[in-house]
Amino acid sequence: MKEDFLHYVWQHQYFDKTNLQTEAGESVTVLKPGYRNADAGPDFLNARLQLGEVEWNGAVEIHLRASDWHRHQHQTDPKYDQVVLHVVYAADQEVQRTNGSVIPVLALAWRLSPEMLNTYHRLLEQPEPAALPCAPLLPVVPDITRTMMAERALLERVEQKAVVVAALHETLAHDWEATAYHALAAGFGFQKNSEPLARLAKALPLSVLRRHRHDLLQTEALLFGQAGFLAEQPATAADEYIGSLRKEYSFMRHKYQLPTALPGHEWNFLRLRPANFPPVRLGQLAAVLHARPTLFAPLLSAGSVAVLEQFFQAPVSDYWRQHFRPGKPGKVPALGRSSVHLLVTNVVVPLRVAYARQTGQAELVESAVGLLEQLPAEHNHLTEPYERLGFRHRTAADSQGLLALSHGYCQPRRCLHCAIGSRILQQNPVRS
Incomplete structure (x- = not known):
């Protein structure tokens, strides 16, 4: 106990x-x-x-x-x-x-109550691989309780992500444009490389990028140079495009006294499809920074996922449509809709909720969650057990709620803090 x-x-x-x-x-x-x-x-x-x-x-x-x-x-x-x-x-x-x-x-x-104690122990003593400790007892839980708990977990997950954005905003002197840049950079890491991309944003201030965003070559030079991808190596010795990036970066690095570039070991390539390689994502990020004069205002005001899809569909330079990494040719697909949807979920929604909390505009929270309801559901090994047990799973809002249930309640066995677990225990309480 x-x-x-x-x-x-x-x-x-x-x-x-x-x-x-x-x-x-x-x-x-x-x-x-x-x-x-x-x-x-x-x-x-x-x-x-x-x-x-x-x-x-x-x-x-x-x-x-x-x-x-x-x-x-x-x-x-x-x-x-x-x-x-x-x-x-x-x-x-x-x-x-x-x-x-x-x-x-x-x-x-x-x-x-012996019955309540027995139920409690059944919840906690399910074997570790069990995704839902309450699975054998779920028939006593009404669908409305399951739905309300998933919605509560969704809001908690969104709020947790917004807290991270708010902390970032605090460190950036309350500059929402810079906050959007840092959040977007980390988002383009798509989990495996979000940490090194977050460090890259710290090593390359938005104030520097703003001065060169009109020129895609210079924008790429700054990003790839600070990321450490322009170091001399045999594979790029005769690569004219990488040579031109290296030349631009060398000049701007000294001009702006930029810190040391990230070391190569920071980046993760293992078990990634080539389309997800860090240089590919950097090329796509450079295209967005070049094509969009501002970041925060469009991300805040977009009324639909369709508008955000247009925002992220920025033309990538010819080189990064044909290379997975410097000096390594190959046909590279454009930023896909599924990737854009992940950016909406992990960047746009938390950014909007953090801004809503700071400005007291509760309606922005509702509109942010509304974006998730426009996205298709995500299916993976964490959501599958909930689907099998009949939990609602139609949109990304449902997916995020189920992921929040898994990470925040089911895996750590926080059944007593969950409305579903509480409902199960209430079947046999002793009151007077």
Whole structure:
């Protein structure tokens, strides 16, 4: 058993309250269980309890064993002096506040429903490969509960991504155009190379790129040079185009005192299709930066995915339509719709939500999620188990919700924090 199970039981009062007493034999009446404390200190604050003839307002601390109080050194921490009741599974030790006064203990071991305990253990003891611990118990969960939980998880996932964008915006002196550039650069890494592309954006300020965005050759020279792809090597010794990029980059690097280029080992080529090689993505990013005078305003105002598809369909230079990497020829496909859809999901939507949160424009959050509802669903090994169990999966909004369920709840076994898991446990609670 984990402590968060007792948190859940106390919060919802899912235990037998018949003749409720402390270990010292004092009667207990729960008038208000309090609210969960997300910060340091006791688990529940502002609880109202009647112990014997006296009504108390204070905090409740929860442990599996009473002795955990001393194991966590609460007896020396003044924050825990406000605790008026110590709720435990097993009362194996008397505990005190910093002044030595004894804290009443309520043990719940025999007050919990055996059926609920059995259900809880079934959820947590599913073998590790099981995608959904609750899969065998799902028939008791209404479709509306599943849908609402997936939607909640979707919003949490979008918000988490927006928090990352907001932090980036903070480091960039609150410049939304620069934020869009950095987010877009990382997005063009498509997971495998998002980190090195994010570092490339830091090594190549937008202020420098702006001065040369009118010239595609110079834009490519800056990007490929700072990425480390223009270093001298036998494969490009006779390559005139790479030679011209190298010449442009050498001049601009000294002019702007750019930092050292990224080392070659930063880039990931392993298990990537040639169309996803970093130089291919850099060529596509250079085309967008060259073709679009501004980034943030179009990404913020686009009313549909179709408009965003046009935004990203910028003409790539002839060389990067015919080379997968410097000096290595081959026919390269254009930026595909599926790639654009990933950019919408991982760049445009979080960018818009972060801006909406800062400016207080709640309607922008709704429009951002609306973009996901215009995109087709994503099918992979994480969404497949949910589809098989009948979860709604029609659009990218559904896909993102299912991915959020998998990463945020099912894989870490956070069933007690999930509406689906909560609904299952509610089938056998003990209340009075």
